[in-house]
Amino acid sequence: MxxxxxxxxxxxxxxxxxxxxxxxxxxxxxxxxxxxxxxxxxxxxxxxxxxxxxxxxxxxxxxxxxxxxxxxxxxxxxxxxxxxxxxxxxxxxxxxxxxxxxxxxxxxxxxxxxxxxxxxxxxxxxxxxxxxxxxxxxxxxxxxxxxxxxxxxxxxxxxxxxxxxxxxxxxxxxxxxxxxFPPGSSLLDSLAAMANDQPRDHKQTITVTSVAGETILSVAQVDLFETQDGTNYARHDGNRSVVHYSLAELENQLDPDRFFRGNRHYIVNLDHLESHSYWDKGKYVLRSRNLPGRDLIMPRARLQGLRAALKRNRAQFDPLTRRSGDQQPNS
Incomplete structure (x- = not known):
């Protein structure tokens, strides 16, 4: 958390x-x-x-x-x-x-x-x-x-x-x-799991609402969770749907090896992250291959966390990275 x-x-x-x-x-x-x-x-x-x-x-x-x-x-x-x-x-x-x-x-x-x-x-x-x-x-x-x-x-x-x-x-x-933590977990069990840094199940699906109505969406389909004017959205497959969770709740329930909180306004799917680079005034810009033309601004204070999350994320898919454990993501 x-x-x-x-x-x-x-x-x-x-x-x-x-x-x-x-x-x-x-x-x-x-x-x-x-x-x-x-x-x-x-x-x-x-x-x-x-x-x-x-x-x-x-x-x-x-x-x-x-x-x-x-x-x-x-x-x-x-x-x-x-x-x-x-x-x-x-x-x-x-x-x-x-x-x-x-x-x-x-x-x-x-x-x-x-x-x-x-x-x-x-x-x-x-x-x-x-x-x-x-x-x-x-x-x-x-x-x-x-x-x-x-x-x-x-x-x-x-x-x-x-x-x-x-x-x-x-x-x-x-x-x-x-x-x-999963429903039904006792408070003491949750505290113990957090203190011992035990692995836990992460949210795999999420209920969203669009003009077509309410539907269940796999989080793997989501490119970006963001908040605008007090409403939280999920961007997926070129669409935007309303999410009935705050970004703080999503950050605590999503897999940190796949989703990263760039600032207080968005959470980006690292599976689809294309690049990150220095932008201006100590800030960085993130770009997702599924969100062309969209620049996601991130403060420098989160750069180290992003690099660590990217390294874990890439290790899930790259056999060489899994073995060596020392390759760094591209900036």
């Missing part, structure tokens, strides 16, 4: 924010009582209703408003994925690190988006039913767009944001893993 398709289903469920804020609030409250119990007892004594009043304030004065904070944060993370057009991430340390680093500016700026809503909800709950503009000014607005407010929230929001991001990434990894 080389690429993770980002489904982000974890981030799209409303209970995620409730669950995470609950855990964080509980841990913070436990930490306060363990590190400074005297201060907590003094705070408890301020409430005429005793422990009940303390708990009510904790739940409705702190917990519920912070649900708003996390809710806005999740909406921002979803919008950020769409804004940057992030739908997949490479399954390697560098790609994952870059993916996570892209979200640091969002977490550092999130305060300016959520703080008006958080304070408004806190004011509405705590001051009900006697609302007073002066009290809002004195007790709530004093941290609105201030360094104190920013400093208070940003570290915690960054930690929560990365928790959400990494839990979502882990669940997407497990989902991709299940999809890349």
């Amino acid at each position: 080389k690429t993770l398709e980002l489904y982000r289903s974890f981030l799209k469920k409303p209970w995620v924010g409730v669950m995470l804020v609950s855990v964080v609030m509980l841990l913070l409250e436990i930490n306060r009582w363990m590190t400074n119990p005297q201060a907590q007892v003094q705070m408890l004594e301020k409430y005429h209703e005793g422990a009940g009043g303390y708990v009510l304030n904790l739940v409705f004065g702190v917990y519920v408003p912070e649900l708003v904070t996390v809710g806005v944060l999740i909406l921002l993370m979803e919008a950020y994925h769409r804004l940057l057009n992030i739908h997949e991430v490479g399954l390697d340390t560098r790609s994952i690190a870059l993916y996570e680093l892209k979200f640091l500016p969002l977490f550092l700026m999130a305060y300016f988006f959520f703080i008006p809503f958080t304070l408004a909800v806190r004011f509405a709950i705590r001051e009900f039913p006697d609302y007073n503009a002066q009290r809002y000014e004195n007790n709530y607005a004093r941290i609105l767009y201030t360094w104190v407010g920013y400093n208070t929230y940003t570290l915690l929001v960054t930690v929560i944001g990365y928790l959400l991001l990494n839990i979502s990434l882990l669940l997407d990894f497990l989902r991709n893993l299940r999809l890349s």
Whole structure:
């Protein structure tokens, strides 16, 4: 498995924010009582209703408003994925690190988006039913767009944001893993097979849709899988059909000795690859004998992977290459 398709289903469920804020609030409250119990007892004594009043304030004065904070944060993370057009991430340390680093500016700026809503909800709950503009000014607005407010929230929001991001990434990894192995394989078996680099069956046929309707196509017939305007296609026999798989899913299910991901927009059939050569500005161009006039652009970073895949591909058909194992593909 080389690429993770980002489904982000974890981030799209409303209970995620409730669950995470609950855990964080509980841990913070436990930490306060363990590190400074005297201060907590003094705070408890301020409430005429005793422990009940303390708990009510904790739940409705702190917990519920912070649900708003996390809710806005999740909406921002979803919008950020769409804004940057992030739908997949490479399954390697560098790609994952870059993916996570892209979200640091969002977490550092999130305060300016959520703080008006958080304070408004806190004011509405705590001051009900006697609302007073002066009290809002004195007790709530004093941290609105201030360094104190920013400093208070940003570290915690960054930690929560990365928790959400990494839990979502882990669940997407497990989902991709299940999809890349045959149906019926258990998750543990799939993890073991991946860890041991065990050979597995690759997709041999694929269901496609064209003007003539839905049909099953042998992947060997496909010259190119590509995405255009959000739709995925298979080019075969001079035709183009719609494929109901993402390129990330296809990359993980197709034989890597026969199909190569040149960039995030296409996967080319190496059986039909005619040549690859330097193009411009550190990029290369690939040409397929079945796609005359079509130049497939590839970044230099993938050149080594292409050459290794071509060597394995040619070894399947060339007896001399199978024996010697040292012939290089033509550039």
